Amino acid sequence: EVQLVESGGGLVQPGGSLRLSCAASGFTFSAYYMRWVRHAPGKGLEWVATIKEDGSETSYVDSVKGRFTISRDNARNSLFLQLNSLRVEDTALYYCSRHGPSRSFDLWGQGTLVTVSS
Amino acid sequence: EIVLTQSPGTLSLSPGERATLSCRASQSVSNNNLAWYQQKPGQAPRLLIYGVSSRATGIPDRFSGSGSGTDFTLTISRLEPEDFAVYYCQQSGSGSPPITFGQGTKLDIK
Numbered sequence: 001e002v003q004l005v006e007s008g009g010g011l012v013q014p015g016g017s018l019r020l021s022c023a024a025s026g027f028t029f030s031a032y033y034m035r036w037v038r039h040a041p042g043k044g045l046e047w048v049a050t051i052k053e054d055g056s057e058t059s060y061v062d063s064v065k066g067r068f069t070i071s072r073d074n075a076r077n078s079l080f081l082q083l084n085s086l087r088v089e090d091t092a093l094y095y096c097s098r099h100g101p102s103r104s105f106d107l108w109g110q111g112t113l114v115t116v117s118s
Numbered sequence: 119e120i121v122l123t124q125s126p127g128t129l130s131l132s133p134g135e136r137a138t139l140s141c142r143a144s145q146s147v148s149n150n151n152l153a154w155y156q157q158k159p160g161q162a163p164r165l166l167i168y169g170v171s172s173r174a175t176g177i178p179d180r181f182s183g184s185g186s187g188t189d190f191t192l193t194i195s196r197l198e199p200e201d202f203a204v205y206y207c208q209q210s211g212s213g214s215p216p217i218t219f220g221q222g223t224k225l226d227i228k
Contacts, residue, residue, distance in 0.1 A: 045155075045163065045206055046219065062215065101169060102151045102153065103153075103217070104153035104210075108164070109162060110162055
């Protein structure tokens with residue numbers, strides 16, 4: 001089955017860190033750009049980061065630059081997002097997603113919840 | 119940044135009716151890289167339309183997309199009970215950020 005499964009979310013204090021993981025299966029993971037998207041409570045969807053197939057290029061939304069790091073391990077079919085210096089406004093459901101045709105998002109995981117609160 | 123504005127915010131219709139959802143971009147969308155997603159409560163978004171008008175795998179033909187430049191439309195020709203959800207448009211371009219989403223249109227049962 002083609003799927004993405006996220007893990008690693010939780011409750012963390014402001015200034016803390018978390019590492020999110022996404023396990024891919026059912027497709028050739030190493031052939032795709034991969035992305036993270038988040039959905040904050042009461043807000044719309046927000047693209048967070050993208051990584052190239054081989055991990056050689058990454059890009060981020062301005063609000064997370066210098067704090068979040070996207071990475072991947074193609075041998076383990078896994079995508080990661082390291083979240084540092086977390087802020088209350090980073091509270092959201094974080095989705096792992098696959099780059100699709102016309103730069104769409106054609107496959108999504110179920111999400112992992114990150115809550116930043118004191 | 120390309121801002122996508124969706125309208126209406128909420129659309130109340132009955133099963134069997136036609137739904138027309140709008141997505142307007144603040145600048146022209148590059149290479150027709152405009153997509154539409156459906157999201158139901160407790161579920162991840164699902165890709166419906168990519169490249170303005172191409173249906174994703176497994177999407178019924180009652181869903182169609184159209185438009186160009188800055189004005190785009192998602193049409194559901196005849197609403198089924200399972201179509202009541204939130205719909206988002208999304209564009210990819212060369213700006214900063216390169217990927218943005220609209221704020222969503224909630225399609226409610228009347």
